[in-house]
Amino acid sequence: MTPALTSTKTPRHWFGRLTRHTRGLHFWVVQALVLVLSTLHFVLEASEQWTPTPGLYLLPISTLFIPVVYAALNFGVEGALPTALLCVALSLPNVFLFHDGAQRIGVITQLALLLVLGVIVAARVDREQRAKEAAESANRGLQDAQDSLRSYVQMAMRAQESERQRLSRELHDETIQDLVVVRNSLRGPHHPGESLEERARLLESGIDRSIDDIRRLCRALRPSILDDLGLLPAIEALIGEVRSHSELDVSMDVEGTPTRLQPEAELAVYRVVQEALHNVERHASATRAAVELSYDQSGTRASIVDDGRGFDPRQAAQTDRLGLVGMRERARLVGGELQVSRSEGLTRVVLWLPA
Numbered sequence: 001m002t003p004a005l006t007s008t009k010t011p012r013h014w015f016g017r018l019t020r021h022t023r024g025l026h027f028w029v030v031q032a033l034v035l036v037l038s039t040l041h042f043v044l045e046a047s048e049q050w051t052p053t054p055g056l057y058l059l060p061i062s063t064l065f066i067p068v069v070y071a072a073l074n075f076g077v078e079g080a081l082p083t084a085l086l087c088v089a090l091s092l093p094n095v096f097l098f099h100d101g102a103q104r105i106g107v108i109t110q111l112a113l114l115l116v117l118g119v120i121v122a123a124r125v126d127r128e129q130r131a132k133e134a135a136e137s138a139n140r141g142l143q144d145a146q147d148s149l150r151s152y153v154q155m156a157m158r159a160q161e162s163e164r165q166r167l168s169r170e171l172h173d174e175t176i177q178d179l180v181v182v183r184n185s186l187r188g189p190h191h192p193g194e195s196l197e198e199r200a201r202l203l204e205s206g207i208d209r210s211i212d213d214i215r216r217l218c219r220a221l222r223p224s225i226l227d228d229l230g231l232l233p234a235i236e237a238l239i240g241e242v243r244s245h246s247e248l249d250v251s252m253d254v255e256g257t258p259t260r261l262q263p264e265a266e267l268a269v270y271r272v273v274q275e276a277l278h279n280v281e282r283h284a285s286a287t288r289a290a291v292e293l294s295y296d297q298s299g300t301r302a303s304i305v306d307d308g309r310g311f312d313p314r315q316a317a318q319t320d321r322l323g324l325v326g327m328r329e330r331a332r333l334v335g336g337e338l339q340v341s342r343s344e345g346l347t348r349v350v351l352w353l354p355a
Contacts, residue, residue: 027079034087034090038087041060045094046097060094064087064114067083072121072122073122073125076125076126076129083118084118088111091107092111152325152329159326167220175214175217178210179210219238231266231270238274242281249289251288252292253292254293254295255294261300271327271330272327276327276349280304280347283308284308285308286309290305291303291304298355299354299355301350301351305346306347310342327349337352
């Protein structure tokens with residue numbers, strides 16, 4: 001059962017709902033009906049114009065079931081209970097002034113049934129209302145989850161297209177250009193004074209650059225070292241690559257005994273570290289960064305710290321300017337949690353994966 005159906009109402013909550021009911025005209029119309037019926041009953045019996053037969057002396061009390069049940073259906077326990085208590089309070093003078101013996105017992109029993117029936121009906125109505133509210137809340141949560149998933153899919157598609165555009169540009173501007181140079185060198189005329197050895201070195205240099213570019217792009221798509229050797233060698237290779245084409249000083253620190261994680265978890269950690277280092281390289285204007293990996297029995301923690309200019313994590317998450325939504329989603333999919341903080345001039349991205 002859902003918590004909404006099993007939770008009990010506190011007196012403060014009950015009084016709050018009763019206060020809301022008493023502010024509405026509808027509630028007071030029901031109480032006025034109780035007052036009219038009780039007054040009419042009292043006047044008839046006081047004037048001795050009401051002389052019911054022995055089988056009909058409960059009829060006046062029975063008319064009070066109408067406002068009590070109506071209050072139960074419309075206001076729940078918070079409305080039915082005060083209405084039933086008002087009926088009992090206004091009927092008690094009739095019980096002791098105009099009835100005795102078996103009739104008095106019968107009227108008191110009728111009033112008790114009135115009170116119990118009103119509470120039972122109202123409690124059932126409250127349960128149905130709570131079930132309805134729980135279903136509506138679940139539907140809203142499902143709709144929010146669907147909206148969030150749709151938004152993430154859209155951002156993932158944009159990120160995918162952006163990555164494809166970047167890879168295409170790098171292939172065109174670097175790899176293809178190097179291959180064009182090699183082709184033209186093979187087709188071009190032999191320059192005076194140029195030896196075959198020099199020409200071969202030129203061609204070999206161009207081919208080596210193309211090979212390096214293709215290897216780098218392959219590592220960006222899926223680092224084979226991650227599958228072959230594991231997370232630590234893959235991150236060390238990533239750090240070496242960042243050092244080679246930037247002035248960023250990146251260090252790595254490992255605490256505890258490293259253990260192999262599930263392939264999905266290792267890929268998530270690698271991608272988070274990769275995205276965080278690329279963010280530092282492109283946006284932070286930092287001079288130093290550190291990747292810290294901590295292993296213990298409770299889980300694995302990966303931290304990326306830099307001394308850059310920092311940013312507002314909430315604003316960046318709203319615009320996804322730094323891919324924080326993607327990193328958080330990667331962490332969530334493997335049962336982890338991602339936190340971003342800024343303090344003492346340092347920006348810290350922490351990924352926590354429980355054991």
